[in-house]
Amino acid sequence: MRRCRFPALVVALGLLAPVAASGQTTSCPGADTTISASTVGSAKAAVFCIVNAERVARGLPALSQNDKLAGAAQQHSDDMVAKDYFAHLSLDGLQPSDRILAAGYSYGLTFENIATGQTTPREAVADWLASTHGHCQATLDPSVIDLGVGIAPTAATLPGQIGGTWTEEFGLPLGHAPGSTDTGPAAGCPYTSFAGLAPAKQPDAPASSSPPSPGGTATTPTTPAPAPTAAPPQQALTISLRHAGSRLTVSGAIRPQWMSGQRVRIVVSQGGRVIRHLGTRLDSNGRFRIRLSAPAAGGPLTVSVRVGKLRVTRTVGR
Numbered sequence: 229m230r231r232c233r234f235p236a237l238v239v240a241l242g243l244l245a246p247v248a249a250s251g252q253t254t255s256c257p258g259a260d261t262t263i264s265a266s267t268v269g270s271a272k273a274a275v276f277c278i279v280n281a282e283r284v285a286r287g288l289p290a291l292s293q294n295d296k297l298a299g300a301a302q303q304h305s306d307d308m309v310a311k312d313y314f315a316h317l318s319l320d321g322l323q324p325s326d327r328i329l330a331a332g333y334s335y336g337l338t339f340e341n342i343a344t345g346q347t348t349p350r351e352a353v354a355d356w357l358a359s360t361h362g363h364c365q366a367t368l369d370p371s372v373i374d375l376g377v378g379i380a381p382t383a384a385t386l387p388g389q390i391g392g393t394w395t396e397e398f399g400l401p402l403g404h405a406p407g408s409t410d411t412g413p414a415a416g417c418p419y420t421s422f423a424g425l426a427p428a429k430q431p432d433a434p435a436s437s438s439p440p441s442p443g444g445t446a447t448t449p450t451t452p453a454p455a456p457t458a459a460p461p462q463q464a465l466t467i468s469l470r471h472a473g474s475r476l477t478v479s480g481a482i483r484p485q486w487m488s489g490q491r492v493r494i495v496v497s498q499g500g501r502v503i504r505h506l507g508t509r510l511d512s513n514g515r516f517r518i519r520l521s522a523p524a525a526g527g528p529l530t531v532s533v534r535v536g537k538l539r540v541t542r543t544v545g546r
Contacts, residue, residue, distance in 0.1 A: 336400050494531065
């Protein structure tokens with residue numbers, strides 16, 4: 229998440245997306261549709277809908293869709309995929325504020341959220357809300373009133389490039405009054421569940437019926453009591469770090485049980501500042517391995533790895 233503030237002027241607003249009133253949940257079409265070239269449009273609308281559903285459910289005003297912010301967001305998602313990097317700062321040296329101003333949006337306050345590897349809009353927004361690195365606070369910032377979403381159907385920097393690359397640009401136009409002053413929802417971050425988005429629909433279970441017994445007398449089937457089972461072994465996440473030159477290798481494994489394809493989120497910080505936020509997936513053996521560029525100087529790197537509810541943090545010296 230990147231935050232930029234400038235002295236406060238003007239800009240046109242888009243249309244408000246319809247969302248549920250506070251205390252209710254809303255279904256956002258496309259929230260659980262896998263991202264692809266043919267679903268990018270519906271995915272953008274779904275992200276916008278989910279963000280507004282979460283804001284309204286927590287007492288914040290819904291955001292307006294802004295085409296200029298959307299253009300800046302789409303440009304950044306496309307650029308990260310085309311040049312295979314994942315960062316707020318582009319390889320051309322452009323900050324989020326540069327992209328937003330170039331798109332014609334004069335702002336007093338702006339935030340940028342980025343993500344890569346998520347396969348659905350629900351998953352992307354869930355990761356932002358669960359983030360401890362400012363993404364949740366940006367999503368629920370009370371001051372902003374505009375949002376633009378840009379999605380590329382390919383995951384920048386990830387092996388296999390499965391999933392999408394997601395960018396959100398939040399804005400308050402220069403000279404415009406903040407949408408709200410309620411900082412409570414952002415202060416409660418992070419969130420591990422949705423307050424406004426309706427749960428994903430589960431397939432209906434097939435109806436079961438008991439055939440009549442001979443002679444036409446109805447019978448009540450009995451089910452034997454399940455045999456006691458031993459408690460499953462506790463999962464553990466182990467990681468190892470290897471730094472050589474300007475490359476950092478992060479590898480690890482889940483034991484003793486895992487699910488092939490489960491998401492692995494990796495955050496690399498230096499001096500208290502997040503410098504990389506990326507992800508990969510467990511292979512069929514419950515392992516993962518990813519290589520990334522590391523800064524040439526600046527002190528030790530802190531690497532935080534999360535798989536489901538498991539999290540491990542390690543520091544590699546220089």
